[in-house]
Amino acid sequence: MAHQFFIRIYYEDTDLAGIVYYANYLKFIERARTEWVASLGIDQMALKASDGIVFAVRRVEADYLRPARFGDDLLVETTLQAIGGARLVLDQGITRGGERVFQAVVTLVCLADDGHAARLPVAVRARLSGPLH
Numbered sequence: 001m002a003h004q005f006f007i008r009i010y011y012e013d014t015d016l017a018g019i020v021y022y023a024n025y026l027k028f029i030e031r032a033r034t035e036w037v038a039s040l041g042i043d044q045m046a047l048k049a050s051d052g053i054v055f056a057v058r059r060v061e062a063d064y065l066r067p068a069r070f071g072d073d074l075l076v077e078t079t080l081q082a083i084g085g086a087r088l089v090l091d092q093g094i095t096r097g098g099e100r101v102f103q104a105v106v107t108l109v110c111l112a113d114d115g116h117a118a119r120l121p122v123a124v125r126a127r128l129s130g131p132l133h
Helices: 022-039 044-051 122-129
Strands: 003-008 054-064 073-083 087-096 099-111
Touching: 003 022, 022 044, 022 054, 022 073, 022 087, 022 099, 044 054, 073 122
Parallel strands: none
Antiparallel strands: 003 073, 054 099, 073 087, 087 099
């Protein structure tokens, strides 16, 4: 089941041509990932404080399919594709009225304070693998 996050496009999100500036799509999917993790009951600040663990983007494969424009209402859907020892792969799509405008596959890694990969804590893995992802 995909997590859903809604975004309205404001003037500040667009370029001179009135279409969404390409880098803003990455901000939109980042917000959606943050809300997805929170919806699973994972407090990222508490995870950092207690375990020294953070999530970092390792790779983004992005396809810009159609331009979104000022005033558009968009839906960002996030779905967990794969979970490894220290890695998550997510599918994130943005649609407008059912039409796909942007698609990304995002690989996240779990990092320790020293910047090296760390195994996902068991409790986090259980929440990510649960029925809400």
